[in-house]
Amino acid sequence: MLKQTRSPTVHRIYQEFIEEYPTVEALAEADREELIEIIQPLGLYNYRADAFIEIGERTADGGLPEDEDLLSDLPQVGPYVLNATLCFGFGEERPIMDTNVERIYSRVFQNSGVDEFDEGDFWELAECMLPEREARQYNLGLLDFGYSICTHSSPSCDECFASEYCGYYQNRDDG
Ligand code: SF4
The missing domain is CATH 1.10.1670.10 (Helix-hairpin-Helix base-excision DNA repair enzymes (C-terminal))
Incomplete structure (x- = not known):
């Protein structure tokens, strides 16, 4: 969400997003138009919506992978998202760079x-x-x-x- 978007903008929609989609399973089943309505203020909403839904679909069974290669293979996961997820989500000692x-x-x-x-x-x-x-x-x-x-x-x-x-x-x- 923070890609090319300032944190106050993300902050404004984050609560609604997480209430609507609290799990990757919920993202996998998201209605694309409803998802877009929530994330529209972020901009780039078409590609973000597709990425969210694909990530949901690909991880709904086992959850977000901790494996670096599997995680990198998900849409829109570049070095920053990869390291931030492994550090903040999985507790690995990783640097971040934005x-x-x-x-x-x-x-x-x-x-x-x-x-x-x-x-x-x-x-x-x-x-x-x-x-x-x-x-x-x-x-x-x-x-x-x-x-x-x-x-x-x-x-x-x-x-x-x-x-x-x-x-x-x-x-x-x-x-
Ligand atoms: S890191 Fe350097 S540029 Fe940044 S606030 Fe401190 S003194 Fe200023």
């Missing part, structure tokens, strides 16, 4: 010797930064930090614990 986490790392590591990070670099960084334990708490903390402190348009650098070593802050004209 635009918010990318923004945090690219700011903190600005002027660290790499001119420009590509997606592979970000995933490598995320692996390196992941603590040995408590990945779930670390990842939730990162998402929260990107939402409330290191925001897209006006990061609260003066209140930030990382300002001491953050490349972005240290290189600001007034940093």
Whole structure:
């Protein structure tokens, strides 16, 4: 749901969605038009509806698979959804990487010797930064930090614990 969609928009429809479709079995049996009516505010609703229903149909018997290959094979499951599901859903020690986490790392590591990070670099960084334990708490903390402190348009650098070593802050004209 969060793909190309801001979390406040997801938040607005999430409760209704989960009440209507509390299980993958319920998704498998969803009426496509009714599902679209609920998820329409998210945008991209046709492809999301098809993906939800297909995931429901393919997992209704055994539930969401914990196996990485089986999970990756489901529609619209890319590296972020895969790792987030395994970390938040199954408790595995996995890094996550979305635009918010990318923004945090690219700011903190600005002027660290790499001119420009590509997606592979970000995933490598995320692996390196992941603590040995408590990945779930670390990842939730990162998402929260990107939402409330290191925001897209006006990061609260003066209140930030990382300002001491953050490349972005240290290189600001007034940093
Ligand atoms: S100092 Fe500013 S840019 Fe750097 S991590 Fe903190 S909030 Fe983000």
